Amino acid sequence: MGVLQQPDGNSNSQDISPRFDRIRLYEQYGAMAYGIILQIIPDPNLAQQALVSLFASPQIEQCLASPSNSPACAIIRLARAKALDVNRVSSSAIGAVFPEQSHVExxxxxxxxxxxxxxxxxxxxxxxxxxxxxxxxxxxxxxxxxxxxxxx
Structure with a gap:
């Protein structure tokens, strides 16, 4: 029955190990990741799909397991990458072109x-x-x- 045992309580809630709790991670960084994704994907439905994909992906564990990355930086990078991937797929489906600069001062x-x-x-x-x-x-x-x- 050792599989379902709770951790011994010695770990700090700020530490994120390879066996971290995804829900806690989502609660801590989900809003930040969603804000970044919304900057890239203005459609809330697509943005939410990208957010779910981000926190369900195996890359999040690999990236956060690295001691050189802070969780916030890792999630920012992954959120941007996921959003760009979703944006490319949706843009290629509608034949998007390079935005015009006519309104730029x-x-x-x-x-x-x-x-x-x-x-x-x-x-x-x-x-x-x-x-x-x-x-x-x-x-x-x-x-x-x-x-x-x-x-x-």
């Missing part, structure tokens, strides 16, 4: 490039080519946007 170019890169999964060289700017200018715009975000 010069001051928001860094935000637009960041959105294309992080939220929509485009590679930076492809973004630079599509926007007809140099790779260096695309990197500079994104760096300036990060500096803007870090301002107090």
């Amino acid at each position: 010069d001051g928001n170019m860094g935000k637009y490039i960041f959105d294309l890169s992080f939220n929509q999964g485009y590679e930076l060289p492809a973004i630079a080519e599509r926007l007809k700017i140099s790779y260096v200018d695309a990197m500079k715009s994104m760096r300036d946007y990060f500096k803007y975000l870090r301002r107090p």
Whole structure:
């Protein structure tokens, strides 16, 4: 009957081992993961499917078992990857194209490039080519946007 025994109570609730409780992990990081997924997938139904897929995946245990990763960072990476996978599948089904930049002002170019890169999964060289700017200018715009975000 040792299979169903409770842990001895010596483990800290903040520690997450390879045999962690998925429900506790979901309760702790689910809202954060869902927020990241919603930035990439605006459809709540698809976003919820990606969230369930994230916490049901075996990659979550592998990623969290690594001592070099914090659980929050690991879940952010996995949430983004899952959302991009779901977004690619749904985008290819409807024949999505690269978003237009006609509404982007010069001051928001860094935000637009960041959105294309992080939220929509485009590679930076492809973004630079599509926007007809140099790779260096695309990197500079994104760096300036990060500096803007870090301002107090």
